[in-house]
Amino acid sequence: MRKQIFTFFLIVGFSPLCLFAQQSSTKQEELDAFFLSKVKESAQAEAWAMAGVSMASNKENTTPGLKKKLYDIFYEQRLQTAEAMLKFKLGPQLQGRLDSIMMRTDSLSRILLQQTAPLKGNSQFAAASRMRKELKLSQVQIDALTAAAGKMKQAEASFKTTTVGVKFSPKAYEAEHMPKILTEAQYVKFLLVKNNDLALKYAVSDWKELKQRGLASGLDSATSVKDMMVHNSNRQLIKDRFANDPVQYSIAIAALKNMPEPMERLKAAKRLKNPTGENVMKNSFTW
Numbered sequence: 001m002r003k004q005i006f007t008f009f010l011i012v013g014f015s016p017l018c019l020f021a022q023q024s025s026t027k028q029e030e031l032d033a034f035f036l037s038k039v040k041e042s043a044q045a046e047a048w049a050m051a052g053v054s055m056a057s058n059k060e061n062t063t064p065g066l067k068k069k070l071y072d073i074f075y076e077q078r079l080q081t082a083e084a085m086l087k088f089k090l091g092p093q094l095q096g097r098l099d100s101i102m103m104r105t106d107s108l109s110r111i112l113l114q115q116t117a118p119l120k121g122n123s124q125f126a127a128a129s130r131m132r133k134e135l136k137l138s139q140v141q142i143d144a145l146t147a148a149a150g151k152m153k154q155a156e157a158s159f160k161t162t163t164v165g166v167k168f169s170p171k172a173y174e175a176e177h178m179p180k181i182l183t184e185a186q187y188v189k190f191l192l193v194k195n196n197d198l199a200l201k202y203a204v205s206d207w208k209e210l211k212q213r214g215l216a217s218g219l220d221s222a223t224s225v226k227d228m229m230v231h232n233s234n235r236q237l238i239k240d241r242f243a244n245d246p247v248q249y250s251i252a253i254a255a256l257k258n259m260p261e262p263m264e265r266l267k268a269a270k271r272l273k274n275p276t277g278e279n280v281m282k283n284s285f286t287w
Contacts, residue, residue, distance in 0.1 A: 001043060005079075042079035052076040054109060070109060076103040124174040124240075125149040128182065128190050135186045144181045171243035191237045197234035200225075206266055215265045225259035 051070035080101045088094035125145045128135065132142055152173050160166040202262055203225045210216045216224075234256060242249035259267070 031255070036079075039079065039082040043075050046078055047071045047075035055106065056232070060202050071110045073105055077096035077101055084217055091105075098165060101261075123149055123152060123170065124178055124190070125152065125181075131190060134193070135190060137182075137186070137201065141181055148177050148181060169243065171240065173244070175241060175243040175245070187241070191240050192233055195236040199229045202232045206263065210262055210266055213266070213269050215269060216262075217223070219262055224260065226263040228263055230265060231256075231259050274278070 037225050048071055051067045051074060055067050081098060084094060084101065088097060125148045128137070129142060129145045129149075131137075132271075152170065155173060156168045156170070182190065206228055207216070207221060207225050208223075210219070228235040228277075235253070238249060238252040238256065242252060258264075
């Protein structure tokens with residue numbers, strides 16, 4: 001009987017303590033959930049800000065969706081940090097967990113930026129990679145350009161050790177492999193953009209020479225420069241596109257329309273060894 005009474009008082013005495021413990025546990029869970037909800041709200045702005053800083057440090061990298069991928073990495077880091085602070089007390093274990101989270105975040109963001117960074121160098125592969133946005137390149141194409149740039153370096157090194165008396169031709173290598181990576185439309189657009197500045201430079205130079213020789217009579221400067229630029233650009237496109245195929249190059253050049261009148265005049269002047277404007281006008285269309 002005394003045992004039963006003792007047991008009764010033991011149960012009754014501990015019941016409030018158990019209830020208090022349950023209530024405390026529930027209360028703590030609610031506080032943790034509230035804390036995490038607030039962290040999630042602030043984490044979104046913080047993650048976007050950190051992604052923006054990373055993008056600002058890599059301005060040449062215009063990979064579609066890159067900022068969102070960086071945001072996801074930094075957002076996850078912020079949540080994992082908050083969860084670790086709830087789980088562990090201040091001390092070595094918490095510090096170790098926070099260091100691990102930070103190292104993982106740095107590694108993921110660095111690898112992502114390296115994988116998507118534009119290629120450096122003057123090769124067509126590198127130049128096209130830097131134009132990924134304008135050309136609307138897929139990630140598969142970007143990866144293929146990166147691989148091709150590396151293979152071209154290997155091919156050049158191998159060529160130098162195995163071939164004597166002949167130079168390695170990067171342009172021929174590019175002409176062979178670029179069409180395998182880009183669509184024809186992408187490749188033509190790339191070559192036109194790549195050669196635009198050079199074509200314009202030659203057109204402006206030719207126009208200045210025409211005026212100096214007194215051969216610009218009756219010609220409109222804007223129209224003449226534009227026509228010469230287009231012609232120069234098309235010739236350079238053919239030169240790049242068929243650098244590995246002399247036969248196709250000859251066919252494409254032959255099919256190219258006659259050069260604009262300003263270029264005809266200048267060519268005739270040079271052939272006639274700097275004649276007067278009048279002599280050029282008489283002879284420019286007789287050869």
